[in-house]
Amino acid sequence: MQDRPTIDELLEAVAGYLRDDVMANTSGRTNFHGRVAMNAVEMVRREIATIEDHLSREWDGLDHLLGIEPMPPHLSAVREGLLVRNRNLSERIRAGDADSGEWRQRVISHLRQSIHDKLVVSNPALAAEE
Amino acid sequence: MDSATVEAGLTRFLEKKTGHVPVFSALARLSGGAGRETWSFDAQLGDEFIEGIFRCDPVAGVGSSAARILEFSLIKAAMEAGAIVPEPLWDGDDTFPVKFFIMRRVPGETLGGRLIRNDQYAHAREVIPGQLAESLARIHSISVQDHPELSQLLAPPEGVSPAETEIKHYESIFRALTPDPHPVFELAFRWLYQHMPNPKERVLAHGDYRLGNFLFGEDGIRGIIDWELAHWGDPMEDIGWLAVKSWRFGGTKPMAGVGDDEEFFAAYEAAGGTPVDRERVHFWELFGNLKWGVITISQSANYFSGANKTVEMAAIGRRTAETEWELLKLLEEAGA
Numbered sequence: 001m002q003d004r005p006t007i008d009e010l011l012e013a014v015a016g017y018l019r020d021d022v023m024a025n026t027s028g029r030t031n032f033h034g035r036v037a038m039n040a041v042e043m044v045r046r047e048i049a050t051i052e053d054h055l056s057r058e059w060d061g062l063d064h065l066l067g068i069e070p071m072p073p074h075l076s077a078v079r080e081g082l083l084v085r086n087r088n089l090s091e092r093i094r095a096g097d098a099d100s101g102e103w104r105q106r107v108i109s110h111l112r113q114s115i116h117d118k119l120v121v122s123n124p125a126l127a128a129e130e
Numbered sequence: 131m132d133s134a135t136v137e138a139g140l141t142r143f144l145e146k147k148t149g150h151v152p153v154f155s156a157l158a159r160l161s162g163g164a165g166r167e168t169w170s171f172d173a174q175l176g177d178e179f180i181e182g183i184f185r186c187d188p189v190a191g192v193g194s195s196a197a198r199i200l201e202f203s204l205i206k207a208a209m210e211a212g213a214i215v216p217e218p219l220w221d222g223d224d225t226f227p228v229k230f231f232i233m234r235r236v237p238g239e240t241l242g243g244r245l246i247r248n249d250q251y252a253h254a255r256e257v258i259p260g261q262l263a264e265s266l267a268r269i270h271s272i273s274v275q276d277h278p279e280l281s282q283l284l285a286p287p288e289g290v291s292p293a294e295t296e297i298k299h300y301e302s303i304f305r306a307l308t309p310d311p312h313p314v315f316e317l318a319f320r321w322l323y324q325h326m327p328n329p330k331e332r333v334l335a336h337g338d339y340r341l342g343n344f345l346f347g348e349d350g351i352r353g354i355i356d357w358e359l360a361h362w363g364d365p366m367e368d369i370g371w372l373a374v375k376s377w378r379f380g381g382t383k384p385m386a387g388v389g390d391d392e393e394f395f396a397a398y399e400a401a402g403g404t405p406v407d408r409e410r411v412h413f414w415e416l417f418g419n420l421k422w423g424v425i426t427i428s429q430s431a432n433y434f435s436g437a438n439k440t441v442e443m444a445a446i447g448r449r450t451a452e453t454e455w456e457l458l459k460l461l462e463e464a465g466a
Contacts, residue, residue: 032442033441033442036442036445040441040448043445083311086310089313090311090312093316093320099324108458111313111317111458115314115451115455116455118451118454121448122448122451122452123452
């Protein structure tokens with residue numbers, strides 16, 4: 001394994017540099033992109049901290065909608081698997097399976113959870129609103 | 131274009147239009163608007179001092195839509211109809227290899243967050259909803275009979291509703307560009323196709339009537355800009371788009387973050403707008419959230435394709451979830 005600093009500590013340092021040096025000493029386009037870059041680094045820190053929980057929760061939620069499948073052991077395979085399963089879910093919605101009834105309610109409640117998890121990473125202020 | 135090219139072209143163009151050789155005291159490219167170049171200039175033209183905006187396509191022919199080509203005519207028609215717009219000065223010719231036009235520069239700013247938060251805009255927040263309602267009613271009063279030059283703008287084909295035209299357009303962009311599946315968008319497309327209104331009215335829709343495209347100052351709205359998505363459509367489309375949550379910039383009120391919806395509807399009707407159909411506004415608000423979600427996908431696609439490798443373009447792909455969240459809320463409010 002790597003020595004300290006950890007991934008999170010390194011990213012914290014980069015975000016601090018973007019905020020305290022780049023943003024503090026620039027204006028206009030560079031300042032704006034400095035802010036966007038700092039926000040992106042902070043987003044990555046939140047994603048790393050939550051990714052295992054969020055992906056396994058999304059997998060479980062899809063199990064309830066599409067049938068149980070074993071979750072692969074490696075994160076990259078989980079991501080590939082989730083893309084396939086979300087495509088399947090999309091196809092079923094396009095076919096009208098979620099137009100009404102109990103399955104629609106389950107689809108919506110699963111999506112509320114998975115979109116909320118995305119917001120916890122990408123826009124925590126909005127995620128905290130409701 | 132570089133500033134020497136712009137200055138040389140503007141010199142020839144302004145001399146042709148006014149008979150005076152312009153003396154420039156300022157010329158600078160403004161930021162913003164990835165699809166368009168906007169330059170600000172100050173020039174002495176004989177006895178007249180002009181503070182102008184020069185707007186052009188970045189590359190000849192690329193992405194040029196009817197509304198872009200007609201932007202000067204649109205602003206002129208809007209001004210004649212009584213909407214608050216910057217004064218259009220001259221439409222472009224073949225001086226530059228790209229389509230361009232010149233309007234008078236309006237002092238003010240456009241950033242929504244500053245309107246919502248800054249103390250200096252307390253009065254502006256009071257008057258802006260009424261101004262927006264009135265200008266929108268004026269824009270919607272523009273007819274193709276009075277403005278045949280605007281007949282080339284996009285319009286729903288015979289027998290097809292404005293709603294179907296718009297949904298299909300954004301669905302095709304979504305299907306072509308999205309790298310990821312979006313089940314929430316599938317639910318939204320499904321709901322929209324099942325609830326398409328088909329009103330008789332066809333009006334000139336601005337197409338991007340939202341906070342961010344309004345120049346404002348402490349006294350309120352000073353100019354409605356960015357006409358490149360204008361088209362013939364349902365008047366309720368612009369109202370629903372103005373209510374999309376992302377355009378509230380943290381403001382607590384539904385219309386552009388600063389206006390109550392019922393007050394806005396009343397002001398729009400009082401200014402001559404067609405009677406507001408609340409169900410249709412809701413339809414277009416839901417559509418608007420989906421449209422903005424598809425735009426976030428298409429903008430981040432510019433990063434993936436290599437067309438625009440900025441951190442801003444990359445990061446916008448992570449804003450799609452905000453529209454999904456709002457869509458779920460609106461779908462639940464709408465029931466089945």
